[in-house]
Amino acid sequence: MTTYLRPRDLDEGLHARAEHADWTVLAGGTDLLVNANHRAAPVGMIDLWRLADLCFVRVEKTSVAIGAGTTWTEVERHPAIRAKLAPLALAAREIGALQIQARGTLGGNVGTSSPVGDSLPALLALDAELEVASVRGHRRVPYREWCTGYRTTHLAADELIIAAHVPVPDATTRTSWRKVGTRRAQSISKVMGAAAITLDGDVVVSARVALGAIANRPIRITAVEDAVRGQRLGVAGDAARAALRGAIQPIDDVRSTATYRREVAENLVARFFSVS
Amino acid sequence: MERPSATGLAVGLAPVGASVPRVDGFAKVTGRALYLDDLDAPGAWHGATVRSTIAHGVLEAIDLDPAFDWSQVVVATAADITGNNFANFIRLIEDDQVALVPIGGRVMHVDEAIALVSAPTRQLAFIAAKHVKPRIKALPAVFDIESALAANQKLFGADNIFKQFLIRKGHVSDAELEAVFAGAARVIEGTYQTSPQEQMYIETQAMMARWDGEVCRIVGSMQCPYYVHKAMKAFLDCDADEVVISQSVTGGGFGGKEEYPSMLAAHVAVLAKKTGRAVKMVYDRDEDIAATTKRHPCRTHHRLAVDASGEILAIDADVVMDGGAYLTLSPVVLSRGVLHAAGPYRSPVVRIRGRVVATNHPPHGAFRGFGAPQTTFAYERQIQKLALALGEDALAIRKRLAVRAGDTTATGQLLGISVGTDEVIGAIEQVAGKPPVRDGHGPSGAPVRRGRGVVFYFHGAGFTGAGEQRLAGRAAVAVTADGGFEVRSSSTDIGQGAITMFSQIAAGALGVDPAAIVVVDPSTAQVPDSGPTVASRTCMVVGGVVEKAALAVRAKLEAWAAAHDVRGSIGEVARAYAVKHGELVEIVAYEPPPGIAWDDSTYTGAAYPVFGWAACLVDVEVDLDTYEVAITRCVQAIDVGKAINPSIVKGQIEGGTLQALGWAVLENVVYKDGKVANANMTNCIVPTFADAPDLETILIEVPYPYGPSGAKGVGEIPMDGPAAAVANAVEDALGCAFDELPISPEVVAASKPRWRKS
Structure with a gap:
């Protein structure tokens, strides 16, 4: 049996959490419940929904x-x-x-x-x-x-x-996002990329580049961020692609291959730094 | 004055050809339809299945975890089958598949059923099943066609071949065939591989049994009540009336509920016997994907010999399918595959060889198209390669080489009636418009390359060869004791609209409103054996029988009315008749059209009473950043003979088309050491609306005089062609061939070195 607690306020939630380190926190359930059949039932549950x-x-x-x-x-x-x-x-x-x-x-x-x-x-x-x-x-x-x-x-x-x-990014920073999933909707990602690129004209002043689904956690790609600094858009794309090559070690799994993930990650990152 | 009827049809308008609303539609969209899991049986227990984790081995023991409390559950094994004097096999073509592997018996695939557990709740049954531990001594396993053919590990007979076929046309020896190829101006040759596919019906497999004295009553989700009945008669070793099979509202089948429900029926019957209660078994989605049948993976080697003027001299196809661990329906799937392997193209010389082999995969089985989508992919890739080699337009070459009335097929069948070649190709020509501009940018801003593919294909309607004749499916139309009209047939509505279609056909023949017709729920206790709900036969074959039965009822009523001077509508006459005489039933059996001859020993003659004809156009856009193939346009022109209900027929075509597009670019069943590695809806994906273009459907009606109002089969044909159209379109976009399915982004990425330089 699982003990279920729905705290009335944050204070009650924090106290429950302090007392029951082994209880599961439910914030929506879209991940927890999908796998409920494949996991042992938790001892207790703190439901923070709404x-x-x-x-x-x-x-x-x-x-x-x-x-x-x-x-x-x-x-x-x-x-x-x-x-x-x-x-x-x-x-x-x-x-x-x-x-x-x-x-x-x-x-x-x-x-x-x-x-x-x-x-x-x-x-x-x-x-x-x-x-x-x-x-x-x-x-x-x-x-x-x-x-x-x-x-x-x-x-x-x-x-x-x-x-x-x-x-909030300032006016000189352009942001990008792309998800590549197993299909066009309701899919698990094979590769995701996001970027925030601060520009002076068409020259990259600084950039933050992040990828998902290509490592055991979402990661910032500092090698790419370093490589594009001071480069013009377009050229920066090539530099980003080259820098990414040695920076990630994606894996094969049931959804995709390491080769595909690597190649698409390079394309996405290069696209972030393309002209226009 | 005309007034609208309950079905929205104006009285006096013919029901056949009208898009009458679905009889079952309202109950389904409002959640009122009761599926098996919704059915409540007082005191029913739930069943769960203990399965093998090993692909091939010998079952040495079944251990029960001593730490688990077994007092609340019942466990059944093969010993309970034999202990009840039941017969431990599932009757189909052969009796080779066991219901439960006995101790000392051979485990043939991962997720094979080994024991059953029943408990008062579903949750407890599933938990208990995890505490039953089969001990299996592993044997070397076979997972691919090559190893199966090498037959180092014997799974079936001496050669692991479940079934083989050889079709010869226009030659008697291999040497003669090779001479034609040697003399050809051009030979087009290729090997084509298609992947397994999961049906992904929305309702998982579900069945319930209870024993009523000596009678076993089974209700469940199924396509073919009489298949289950035949299997259960053999399994329970009982008389026909000692087992009753009833279909519950069924949420999709696509072939996946053709043979597999017999397995569930055996399992719930054993558990019901042992518990002395009703037992219900509803598969989890993951279990359903892992354990039940899929489309046969297939490898086809295909050769075309062409003369200097571009005419086909010879077609040679060698088809090999992976049948999985038991024979099940593989011989007939292969049969349909080979019978379509030459395609709807003229050729004086044809050789088709086919083999289906045993492996340690879970048995592959029926899936919409039934072998034809696999070989259609091969021949339509071949015709496309010929077009490219000759520099000929893709539609023009098909128009030039296609069969028409007066031509013969690979089996020597003379095509006479209802050949829609020119109509379907013409329809595509008319709407095709300009091909998409090759280079551009997609919605994400990434560069794309675009291409167009077309195909022309056919699909034999009804059972193969003498199948319909042997079966002689029966259906009845009755005036009931209270003066209503009933259609009685074992053809099931599994979401495809059979009930509505039957009510329209019967209404048309009787001259009444479709709302006046009741199509009774299929139960072997109250309907005759119309044959299974498969093979695009429900409308064309059983619908034709229903039409005849309805006409016979009408003739009798009219004769009776005339003789007794009864006036009024046919409905009024029926009520008057019933008051006087009670029920009036006309049972009609199928009779094949005249002049249909098939020789099973040589595989020559009329393979099918008639064919459906189709052409399909697909435009694609390949994203050069992600290598995803987006289908931007898909047009199907399909000759259905007559659309009894155009809206339902279009729905059938759109659904089949989307399944085919999914199979082409994103669906796959990934096996790892014989186990389905993607047995969940997260990873065993099917297309969403976002993946589908607006599907354009053109209905062509070249009537088939022996079908009801000219109708012929439509259920399967839309599945056959689109995958090859997609492959042809991607080849057009990128300039290199794609001969394997799925054409996934990973495959497209790997093909980059082969792309056209531009």
């Missing part, structure tokens, strides 16, 4: 704070996210089916930390920061340091994810 303290989108001066309980439907439809954080809105649109988007949450995606989590490369490219909390207090972790391995993160056993704070 917990008011976690359901918010706050547009601040230089960033947008997105509560962990925000669903992908809400992310995709939010005018400020669509206007200012395009890769995140685009990623939200391509997560599962409409039903999954209505149920799955940002906190769930970040907490599950699957290498094919669709929002994660966007959070990397946008240089998001995560806010987590426990009865001990709140802290912030840069998202680029969040993932520690295959489905493992820096979240402590007594912590809950509160929000993502996503800086």
